[in-house]
Amino acid sequence: MTLNRIIMHLARNPEAGIVSGDPERGYALIAPLTQEGALDEDAWQAHKLECEVRAFAPGQAVRVGRLARRGNNWFFDYDRTATEDDEPIFKLDRHIFVSGEYVTVKDTDDEPLVYRVDRVEPVRGHERS
Numbered sequence: 734m735t736l737n738r739i740i741m742h743l744a745r746n747p748e749a750g751i752v753s754g755d756p757e758r759g760y761a762l763i764a765p766l767t768q769e770g771a772l773d774e775d776a777w778q779a780h781k782l783e784c785e786v787r788a789f790a791p792g793q794a795v796r797v798g799r800l801a802r803r804g805n806n807w808f809f810d811y812d813r814t815a816t817e818d819d820e821p822i823f824k825l826d827r828h829i830f831v832s833g834e835y836v837t838v839k840d841t842d843d844e845p846l847v848y849r850v851d852r853v854e855p856v857r858g859h860e861r862s
Contacts, residue, residue: 736783736856737766739830741848749846758790759848760809760838763856764800770829770853777802788820809838817841 742759745752763785765776777784777800784800786809798811798818807825811818822828823837823845830836834850 735765736763736780737830738763738852738854738856739850740852741836741850744835744847744849746846749844751846754849759788761787761789762800764830766830766853770831772825772828772830774826
């Protein structure tokens with residue numbers, strides 16, 4: 734099992750007024766992936782406490798949370814006692830996390846924004862044997 738650090742930056746979102754993306758806004762996610770780059774749900778179940786997300790944006794404090802699941806819905810959870818801060822991830826179970834792919838996340842304002850996967854690397858100490 735490998736845990737991977739996935740770095741995603743805000744992509745071009747013209748409908749949201751973001752015409753060229755923002756390389757200073759995004760997410761750093763730690764999650765287990767299959768050899769093909771899909772989320773490994775069984776490994777996530779066994780290691781979900783290690784599946785951290787850090788949301789970053791200029792002028793804002795870094796928000797730290799976890800990759801979580803409720804039913805078939807995946808989301809970033811920043812406060813386990815509240816749901817209004819959850820950020821749903823559109824069809825996470827169908828995404829492939831390789832550089833150049835795109836992921837849609839609904840932010841805390843409930844606005845869907847597209848992020849580009851820019852880097853995927855193994856987390857030290859969690860490489861496949």
